[in-house]
Amino acid sequence: MIRLHVPQTLFPGAALAPTLDQSRYLTQVMRLKAGDLLLVFNGVDGEWRCVVAEVLKKGVILKAEDQVRPQTHGPDLELIVAVVKKARVETIVEKAAELGAKRVRLAITQRTNAERIRLDRLDAIAEEAAEQTGRLDVPVIDEPVKLEAILDTWEDGRRLMFCDETGGAPPVRALASPSPSGEGERKPWSILIGPEGGFSPEEGERLRALSFTTAVSLGPRILRADTAAIAAMTLWQAAVGDWDRGYDRD
Template identity: 85%
Template structure:
């Protein structure tokens, strides 16, 4: 069944007005008509079965009928990734949403050299991935911030899995402690010696290895999240 993410509150009998683009998708691409059903979620009120109540010239009105699933959240995992080329950043955001990340934080490192980032485009990619994968929330995507500022303002209690291309412990043996967690992926060319030294000196950081091969940022992000999920995540639910 079609799933749609909306910002409005959801409750029995509530009216929901999708955006114009969403309305066009429902009526022109999916060919929904008045009375047709779909699933809607907002990240707060769970997933609701809705029907198309009205088809207007500019948009549609949906009517919430009953809750299909109560609100639930995945593991408390953030992905921090150095900004790389636009297409690869888009892939990273899409796969992070698919793999259950709560938040994607974009970092500017000493070796960052990449295209301009469009947050609206990345938000749309995260939203579409959430709709397709069945999750009940959409991961936040933060605008780029210098890595040093992210580390200076680190959240108490969150541990950081630092993927170090120069070597580290295997993921399965390195992250056997409680979360919440974050995963850090570096830029093309890797972290600078100064960045690596600081990361290794921090009490909340665990350096891990992703194997003997040098991986591109998007591949490294997918591999790291997969290994974390297999070790600490919600895949056994």
């Protein structure tokens, strides 16, 4: 069934007005008409069955009927990635949403060769990926910030999987090790992917010295940023993520 992300509160009988683009998608692409059913979610109230109540000249009106899935949340995982070429950033955001990231943070490193980033475009990509994958929320996409500022304001208790192109432990082995604080595997995590030119020696030295960092290697081959992001998130999900169990982080 078609799934749609909406910002409105969901409850029995709620009238929902999708955006003009969403309305065109429903009526012109998917050919829905009055009386047809679809699923909607807003990241807060779970997933709801809705009916197309009215088809107007400039949009549609949906009516919420009943909840089909309560709200759940995946692991608290964020992807931090250096800004690379636009097409690759878009791929990274799409795959991060598919692989369960809660947040994508764009970083400016010493070797970043930044292109103009359209956050509205990235938000739309993340939303579409969430609709297609069945997740009940949409990852947040942050505007680019200097890596040093991200590290200076690091969240207490969050661990960092640093994908170090100069060397590190195999990811599965490193992630299976107890955390430095002795806390459980369900603590918040971040994954850091560098720019095409790699991290500078100063950045690498600082990252490896941080108490919350787990340095890992993604193998003997040099990977592009989008490939590295997909590989790292896959390995993380397989080791400590939600692939082998239900995961509710309310």
